[in-house]
Amino acid sequence: MEPTLNVSVIIPTWNESRLLPDTLERLKGIAPYEILIGDGGSDDDTQDIAERHGVRCIASARGRAVQMNAAAGQAQGDLLLFLHADSHLDEAGFQRMVAVMKRGRHIGGAFSLEIDSPKPALRTISRLATLRSRYLNLVYGDQGIFVLPEVFRELGGFSPLPICEDLDFFRRLKKRGRTVLLRESISTSARRWHAEGLVWTTSRNILIASLFLMGFSPTRLSKWYPPKR
Known part of the structure; x- marks a missing residue:
């Protein structure tokens, strides 16, 4: 019999009651081993939604890195998959x-990116984001980072940064061992682009990542990226 690989899906949330039900319904169709929510003190129905879907909700201080670390600390699976509340992964x-991951050649990886929009400009941004990840090793959290739990623990999890914790983690992961960027995509919501404008959102994302890699303070950079989308 082929060995199984139990996947723990970890979702950081803060006031995600509008999109979380659809995300959890889709995940239930895939049937991972477990789904864990790391909640940063939501004051909407996020925690009630998790309970109604039979999903464990681990409370922590607010901050995506802190929330994901808290939930990962409770995970029992053979593989950790970090998924944003507004992102979807198909079967x-x-x-x-x-x-x-069953082949045992990689310690982790991520998916290609597909922004959920028919707009040609956003489709182009999706393709460029995937090329950026493949050739520059710059992977964002909305690409569904996955990692072996023992490696995650060895790396100390996500650094408690207010922003760019995903870029930081994947760069450290890449240095630790072999990673993979799958051609299969995760679909992520276009809500930021719709709410804040395509040019501004894209330019800001590039600038924040560039300044972070140059050593600028993540605390200062986080002020340009409001948490509520």
Whole structure:
């Protein structure tokens, strides 16, 4: 019998009651081993939604890195998959991840990015983001980072940064061992682009990442990126 690979899906949340139900319903269709929510003190229905879906909700201080670390500390699976509340992964992508990680050649990886919008400009941004990840090793959290739990613990989890914790973690992961960027995509909401404008949102994202890599303070950079989308 082929060995199984139990996947723990970890979702950081803060006031995500509008999109979380759809995300959890889709995940239930994929049927991972467990779903854990790391909540940063939501004052909407986020925690009630998790309870109604039979999903464990781990409370922590606010901050995506802190929330993901708290939930990961409770995970029991053989693989950790960090998924944003406004991102969706289909069955084919999930099974591809499992198949690749079962081979034992990689310690982690991420998916390609697909922004959920028919607009040609956003489709172009999606393609460029995937190329950025593949050739520059700059992977964002909305690409669904996955990692072996023992490696996650060895790396100390996500650094408690107010922003760019995903870029920091994947760069450290890449240095630790072999990673993979799957051709299968995660679909992420276009809500930031719709709310704040395509040019501004894209330019700001590039600037924040560039300044972070140059050593600028994440605390200062986080002021340009409001948490509520």
